Amino acid sequence: xxxxxxxxxxxxxxxxxxxxxxxxxxxxxxxxxxxxxxxxxxxxxxxxxxxxxxxxxxxxxxxxxxxxxxxxxxxxxxxxxxxxxxxxxxxxxxxxxxxxxxx
Numbered sequence: 001x002x003x004x005x006x007x008x009x010x011x012x013x014x015x016x017x018x019x020x021x022x023x024x025x026x027x028x029x030x031x032x033x034x035x036x037x038x039x040x041x042x043x044x045x046x047x048x049x050x051x052x053x054x055x056x057x058x059x060x061x062x063x064x065x066x067x068x069x070x071x072x073x074x075x076x077x078x079x080x081x082x083x084x085x086x087x088x089x090x091x092x093x094x095x096x097x098x099x100x101x102x103x
């Protein structure tokens with residue numbers, strides 16, 4: 001999960017390359033990364049996942065601040081979970097591992 005969500009953003013230097021391409025076009029543009037509501041707020045029993053998505057959010061915000069004056073918008077789509085049985089089961093299963101003071 002970490003290599004897919006976080007390291008891909010850094011090791012492939014995708015974000016930096018995307019910014020350079022948009023700047024080279026001379027027309028400005030928009031870059032949209034994929035994050036998650038977990039990367040903004042955290043989620044129950046999802047600390048590892050939330051960390052990997054926060055590692056997407058922070059550089060995305062930074063690139064947006066750094067390049068907004070050059071006509072480059074950098075944002076992240078951050079969807080939340082869909083209420084489904086599989087999500088409910090995953091949270092319920094994870095809750096069994098929490099100490100009593102955290103449940």
